[in-house]
Amino acid sequence: MKSGIKTLVLVLMILLISTALFAGGQSEEGVKPIKLGGVWPLADITGEQGSKSAQLAVDEINAAGGLLGRPVELIVIDSEFKPEKGAAAIDRLATIENVDVFLGGMSSGVHLGQIPTLKKYKKVTVWTGAASGRAEEAMGPDAAWYFHLHPWDYNQGASYVEGWEAIGAKYPDLATAKWFMAYEEGAFGTASFNNWVELWGDNGIVEGESFTSAAFGGGDYSAVLEHAKEANPDIFVWAGYAADALPMMEQTKAVGFEPKTYIGSPPGWPSDFGDSPLAENVMFYGMWTPEMNKINKISKHYYDAYVKKYKATPETYFAPLGYTAVYIIAEAIKRAGTVETEALIKALEATAYESPLGETITFGPSNIIQHQGIRRQKIIQWQNDKQEIIWPFEYKTSDPVYPFPSWNKR
Amino acid sequence: MIKYWKYILIAIILLLGVLFPFYAGAYQQSIARTVLIYLVLAISWDMLLRSGQLSFGMAGLFGIGSYASVLLLLRLGASPMLSILGAGLVAFVVAALLGILVLRLRAMYFAITTLAIGEIFRIIIRNWSSFTGGPEGAILPNIIFDGDPVLSYWLVLGLALLAIVLSVIFQKTRIYFALTAIRNNEVVAKSSGINIFKYLVIVFAITSALQGMAGGVFAQTYGFVTPESSFSADYILLPIAMALLGGIYGTLGPIIGTVLLGVLAEYLKLYIPYGHLIVYGIIIICIIMFMPQGIVGVVRSKIIRREVG
Numbered sequence: 001m002k003s004g005i006k007t008l009v010l011v012l013m014i015l016l017i018s019t020a021l022f023a024g025g026q027s028e029e030g031v032k033p034i035k036l037g038g039v040w041p042l043a044d045i046t047g048e049q050g051s052k053s054a055q056l057a058v059d060e061i062n063a064a065g066g067l068l069g070r071p072v073e074l075i076v077i078d079s080e081f082k083p084e085k086g087a088a089a090i091d092r093l094a095t096i097e098n099v100d101v102f103l104g105g106m107s108s109g110v111h112l113g114q115i116p117t118l119k120k121y122k123k124v125t126v127w128t129g130a131a132s133g134r135a136e137e138a139m140g141p142d143a144a145w146y147f148h149l150h151p152w153d154y155n156q157g158a159s160y161v162e163g164w165e166a167i168g169a170k171y172p173d174l175a176t177a178k179w180f181m182a183y184e185e186g187a188f189g190t191a192s193f194n195n196w197v198e199l200w201g202d203n204g205i206v207e208g209e210s211f212t213s214a215a216f217g218g219g220d221y222s223a224v225l226e227h228a229k230e231a232n233p234d235i236f237v238w239a240g241y242a243a244d245a246l247p248m249m250e251q252t253k254a255v256g257f258e259p260k261t262y263i264g265s266p267p268g269w270p271s272d273f274g275d276s277p278l279a280e281n282v283m284f285y286g287m288w289t290p291e292m293n294k295i296n297k298i299s300k301h302y303y304d305a306y307v308k309k310y311k312a313t314p315e316t317y318f319a320p321l322g323y324t325a326v327y328i329i330a331e332a333i334k335r336a337g338t339v340e341t342e343a344l345i346k347a348l349e350a351t352a353y354e355s356p357l358g359e360t361i362t363f364g365p366s367n368i369i370q371h372q373g374i375r376r377q378k379i380i381q382w383q384n385d386k387q388e389i390i391w392p393f394e395y396k397t398s399d400p401v402y403p404f405p406s407w408n409k410r
Numbered sequence: 411m412i413k414y415w416k417y418i419l420i421a422i423i424l425l426l427g428v429l430f431p432f433y434a435g436a437y438q439q440s441i442a443r444t445v446l447i448y449l450v451l452a453i454s455w456d457m458l459l460r461s462g463q464l465s466f467g468m469a470g471l472f473g474i475g476s477y478a479s480v481l482l483l484l485r486l487g488a489s490p491m492l493s494i495l496g497a498g499l500v501a502f503v504v505a506a507l508l509g510i511l512v513l514r515l516r517a518m519y520f521a522i523t524t525l526a527i528g529e530i531f532r533i534i535i536r537n538w539s540s541f542t543g544g545p546e547g548a549i550l551p552n553i554i555f556d557g558d559p560v561l562s563y564w565l566v567l568g569l570a571l572l573a574i575v576l577s578v579i580f581q582k583t584r585i586y587f588a589l590t591a592i593r594n595n596e597v598v599a600k601s602s603g604i605n606i607f608k609y610l611v612i613v614f615a616i617t618s619a620l621q622g623m624a625g626g627v628f629a630q631t632y633g634f635v636t637p638e639s640s641f642s643a644d645y646i647l648l649p650i651a652m653a654l655l656g657g658i659y660g661t662l663g664p665i666i667g668t669v670l671l672g673v674l675a676e677y678l679k680l681y682i683p684y685g686h687l688i689v690y691g692i693i694i695i696c697i698i699m700f701m702p703q704g705i706v707g708v709v710r711s712k713i714i715r716r717e718v719g
Contacts, residue, residue: 042684078679078686083632083639084444088676092437112634116553117440138549138634185536186638190545216638 033073034066034339036329037093038104039086039114040322042078045242046106046268049314050128050322051076053302054103056309057326067333074326075099079106083113090117100339101126103325105150106267106318108132108187115139118146124344126329128321131156132187136368145341147348147363149325149373155366157195159376160285163391164200164235167379167400170393174402175234175260178205182224182248184213184240192239192265207231214243221251229257237263242270249278253407260403268316274385277410281401285377287317288357289387291397299356320356328353328361328373358395427567431560439563443631445672446570450624451649452656452664453573454617457580460659461610462593463513464521466646470528471501471618473641475625477535480548480635485541490554494565494626501622506615513610516596525646532641547636554630562631569627573620577661585609651694657704666705 038054040047051074058074066072075097079086093099102118105111106129115138118125126147133153139146151159168176181196183189193208200206209227212218221244228236236259238248245266252262263283273279290313293300302323306314314320328351333339336347349371353361359374366372379391381400388398431439451468458465475497482493504527512523535542542548555561580586588609591599600606629635648671649664656667674693678686701708 043687048684076683078683080679080687082642082644083634084440084447084628087632088437088440088444091435091440095436109636109639112547112549112636113632113639116557116633120557120559132546134543134546134549134634134636185545187545187547187636190536 031070033071034068034333035097035099036072036074036101036103036326037090037097037099038074038076038322039079039089039093039102040076040104041081041106041110042076044081044106044268045271046129046316046318047079047104049316049319050104050106052310052322053306053314053319054322054326056302056305057323057330059309060305061326061330067330068337068339072330076104079110079114081107081110083110086110086114087117090114090121094121094123099123101329101344103128103329104322105129108135111135112138119143122341124329124341124348126325126348128318128325132191133367134187136366139369141368141370144345144370146369147328147371147373148366148369149321149328149361151375151377152366152372153191153195154199155372155375156285156377157192157199160196160379161199162376163379166393167391171400171402174400178232178234179207180228180231180233180236180259181206181208182221182228182236182238182240183208183210184216184218184244185210186213186216188241188267189213189239205233207233211240211244213240214247215241219244219247221248222255225252225255225257228259229255233259235259235261235263237265239265242266242268242273245270245273246276246278249276249282253278256407258404258406262404268318271315274382274387278407279382279385280410281381281383281404283379283381283390283400284387286380286387287374287377288320289317289378289380289389289397290314291386291388292356292358292395294397295395296356296358298354299358302356317357324353324355324357324361327355428564430567431563436559439559441672441676443563443566445668446566447624447628448649448652448672449570449665449668450573450620451645452653452668453577453661454620454624455649456653456658456660456664457577457617458613459653460580460586460593461589461613462516462596463610463614464517465524465614465617466521467505467524467527467618468621468649469641469643469645470524470526470531471505471621472625472628472645473528473535473635473637474504474531475501475622476629476635476640477531477542477625478622479626479629480550481542483550483630484548490630494623494630497626497629498619498623501625502615502619504622505618506611509611509614513607513614528641532637536637543635545637547634547640550630550633553633554627566627566631569620569623574661574665576616576620580613581661585613589613651698653704655694655697655701655704657706657708657710660706663704663706670705 038051040051042048055074058072061072077089079089102123102125105127108130111130112135122145124145128149131150131153136152164176167174181193183193197206209224211221211224245264265285290303293303302320331353332344332347336343349363351363355361361373363371363373378389380387381390383398383401389395390400430442455468478500479493479497482488482496488496515523536545588604591604592606652667652671653664655671657663675690678690682689
């Protein structure tokens with residue numbers, strides 16, 4: 001009997017403590033802060049640096065007196081790259097932390113799982129990640145409270161075509177007629193390839209073959225690279241993840257494949273990729289590089305402040321994107337004079353934010369949603385361990401180096 | 411008297427579980443749904459393990475169930491509830507057919523074969539774009555119960571209770587004794603007239619149906635499927651870790667392990683946002699190293715020692 005009572009008490013205590021543990025929330029002493037709730041995958045460089053950059057922006061805003069006479073607080077929760085965890089994070093931010101605005105985001109798969117929960121609360125949301133058109137489809141046309149910063153996959157594809165046509169016209173020796181794309185077999189790589197064929201197919205020859213990314217247990221690209229070599233394209237591009245970057249270069253060298261132009265298209269690079277001699281003159285797509293500091297004072301301010309605060313350099317465009325999201329929200333709150341949803345939506349619609357990414361960000365309709373922000377990626381090239389912007393020409397920090405240098409001349 | 415307290419305890423826990431949405435918020439319900447899904451996977455994995463067969467097929471059967479549920483709704487217009495039952499049926503049939511082919515294998519040979527289930531179906535789904543949505547997956551026009559969190563919670567709770575009841579029944583029927591006999595000594599079991607193959611196929615198919623229904627519930631709750639997320643290795647590794655922590659070869663162990671690890675993961679995340687996964691991993695490794703028999707095993711051996719002493 002004694003052991004029965006003990007077990008009963010123990011189980012009840014576990015249940016009560018489990019419930020109480022998550023009932024946290026902040027005390028409401030003094031002036032009530034304006035709360036921003038961020039969800040990122042914190043174990044990934046995109047989420048780690050994106051959330052830290054958002055905190056940097058919040059610190060700057062608070063140092064300048066806050067918003068509407070109130071301090072700003074950023075509450076960050078890890079999505080762990082899992083849809084159910086990302087959705088639970090939104091629930092916590094909405095019901096326990098009582099945030100005024102949601103922000104953050106990386107990964108279409110996680111976002112797909114969060115969308116039903118976001119729709120439940122209909123709070124103003126400024127999202128920095130998710131490129132898959134499936135996510136846009138799931139969000140639908142009625143979500144006036146949803147502001148999406150990252151370009152959708154079809155925006156990206158269209159901007160690449162625009163960029164390569166412009167580069168082809170400006171640098172006629174840089175041939176762009178025949179393409180070969182090696183793409184990881186998941187949603188990201190396959191969507192990249194399909195978009196590319198759809199957008200570029202009429203203007204050039206596009207071939208492609210899939211591989212299993214090193215991020216998902218793959219890492220042997222030799223068969224794909226041999227086929228690419230046989231195809232002898234003007235431009236070779238691989239769409240995979242950071243884990244593929246260095247092995248892909250090593251194996252390209254090993255099979256003796258020397259395309260005239262070499263493009264890598266991961267969402268983020270390994271932090272030491274530029275240190276490798278194999279990286280020299282590889283081109284890639286992105287929204288920002290540290291070289292933006294040469295031509296954009298907001299970028300320089302952001303970069304210096306990040307380095308000062310975190311003693312590390314921002315390595316991914318998701319970092320300034322997190323910073324940008326906070327400032328877009330802050331400016332809208334100032335314009336609206338409130339955090340009330342309807343007024344804030346109207347204020348966000350009037351956004352014209354000069355961002356560290358170069359462009360002045362405004363919102364307008366995309367294929368489905370009402371408020372799409374950025375629509376273009378940039379074409380960038382590794383040159384002497386720096387990430388020089390090649391296109392759009394208004395942000396150009398260097399001319400392209402081509403053809404891609406031979407492996408034995410590095 | 412002990413029996414008396416046992417039933418009171420079960421009734422209180424059941425009541426607390428059913429009434430959970432009335433004293434816990436949306437976030438706690440969301441976490442509880444996830445924990446209960448993993449509970450179904452952990453218990454169903456353990457049920458087959460009791461026969462000595464180690465399966466790594468949970469992710470595959472979870473993914474098959476997820477897709478079956480979404481495609482039954484999208485392509486055949488089935489209701490969400492019917493599509494979840496359909497998901498269980500599809501997983502049952504797949505497992506029964508596969509079981510007939512591979513359940514003569516033992517140990518690692520069987521384990522590796524079950525691991526391949528997920529990979530084979532993931533490849534088919536990824537390449538059959540016109541039907542499955544391909545690598546980008548498919549989305550539902552509406553989530554189940556129009557997103558009502560209380561009903562969604564009760565649905566997952568119902569599935570978890572079904573898994574628990576089946577697991578308990580297994581322990582009280584001749585199937586359990588047959589399974590235990592198979593695990594302890596297959597040759598002796600055979601010579602005692604136990605139809606090993608039949609029992610293994612039955613258990614494999616039933617536990618797979620539970621895993622398929624868990625996938626169906628998950629897909630209907632979050633409104634989407636993709637090959638990567640629906641066939642994620644998390645659905646293999648976490649349930650196994652949870653069952654090992656609580657203690658294998660029984661119903662109570664996986665329940666305790668799942669609740670503890672599920673709650674611990676969230677607790678750590680809130681207090682160590684940038685390093686919780688490392689701490690979580692270290693805790694799992696330490697527990698498995700120093701408590702290989704799990705919590706239930708440790709408690710049981712202490713009780714036995716005290717009674718003997």
